[in-house]
Amino acid sequence: MTMPAAFTLSAFTGDADIRAIEAVRSAVRTVKPDAWMPGPDTDPASRLPYCRIARVGDAPVGYTWMDWWTERDGTRLLLLLGYVHPHWRRRGIGGHFLTWQLEAARQDPPAMDGDGPYVFGGNADIDQPDVRNLLMRAGFRLAFTAMDLECDLEETAPAPVPLPDGLVERRLGEVEHRLVHAAIEESFATSTHGYVPRTYERYRRDVADRQSDTGLWCVAWDGDEVAGVVINEKVDAGTGLTPWVAVRKRYRRRGLATALVRNGLARCSAAGLKRVRIATILENANQTVGFYERMGYREVLRRPRYRRPFDRSGVTVA
Known part of the structure; x- marks a missing residue:
């Protein structure tokens, strides 16, 4: 497809480009209000070499970014x-972006921890068929599907239930956060769908920034050991989010996850929340989508995640 006349793609230079990025964000969010749009004002400066601002004449029409x-x-x-x-969509700009990004990342990939292969990733929600088709033409293939689900608390009317025998719930003390963090990491140790380990320092930042109301949490204890945990957070006056449901392997298949999720929903309802959202993976071997649906959740959005091998061959995305 022919690029628009007077199209330019330039490196990020400072505050003027932040204003250009904000203009693009504002326009995108008129059609996709919940769009995740990181950039130079939200992420580390190490990402700047991979930021380009697209303009047609003087008007900003898009920008690129890369996370890793x-x-x-x-x-x-x-x-x-x-x-x-x-x-400015369907005029070849997205393809131009992707071609530039693939080449720039190949020539100068960022230094990263780990000894595994480099892999390109791309996102396309189910309501973004044009983005999906662009990625597929560039050799990306579906890796897994993130699922957003929501529970209507007024419809579900959740009530607390007892934990399996031998386990108890109690409020979380300050010194016990390390045990909760360790239990979460252990629970996700075998995840094969893009799980990124979280340091204890990052966990504490998340708690301080978003999850400080531990009254919405449910932590099951076996003596001094954490058996499982459900972390809930308040997003706004009517909405809650459950970023973590973790049950350690030796406590599974005893009904603990069911009890913790139900008790967490009951606490959210008692706190005045009307709905709670959760994200999981469609292809999860534990069939978590079906589990949450039995708890009263319903699908809200599918977010397929695409990948392609990192290679040195040039690709021009039409």
């Missing part, structure tokens, strides 16, 4: 991100 991390199995993922003003 090392997953549990050592895979070093390079997530290629690009955002185009809705008025």
Whole structure:
């Protein structure tokens, strides 16, 4: 497809480009209000070499960004991100972005921990078929599907239930956070769908920033050991989010996850929340989508995640 006349792609230079990025974000969010749009004002400066601002004449029409991390199995993922003003879509800009990003990452991949292979990643929600088709033409293939589900607390009317025999719930003390963090990491140790290990320092930042109301948490104890945990957080006056449901392996298949999730929903309801959201993986071997549906959750959005091998061959994305 022919690029728009007077199209330019330039490196990030400072505050003026932040204003350009904000203009693109504002336009994108008119059609996708919950769009995740990181950039130079939200992420570390190490990402700046992979930021380009697209303009047609003087008007900002899009920008690129790249994030990266090392997953549990050592895979070093390079997530290629690009955002185009809705008025300027289907004019070849997204393909131009992706071609530039693939080449730039090949020539100068970031230094990352781990010894696994570099892999390119791309995101396309189920309501973004154009993005999916662009990734597929560039050799990306579906890796797994993130699922967002929501429980209507007024409809479900959750009530607390007892824990399995021998386990008790009690409020979390300050010194016990390390045990909770260790239990979460142990529970996800065998995850094969992009799990990124979280340091204790990062866990504490998450608690301080978003999850400080531990009254919404449910922690099951076996003596001085954490058997399982459900962490809930308040997003706004009516909405809660459950970022973590973790049961250690030796406590599974005893009904603990069911009890902790139900008790967490009951606490959210008692706190005045109307709905609670959770994310999981469709392909999860534990069939977590079905589990949450039995708890009263319903599908809200599918977010397929795509990947392609890191190689040195050039690709021009049409």
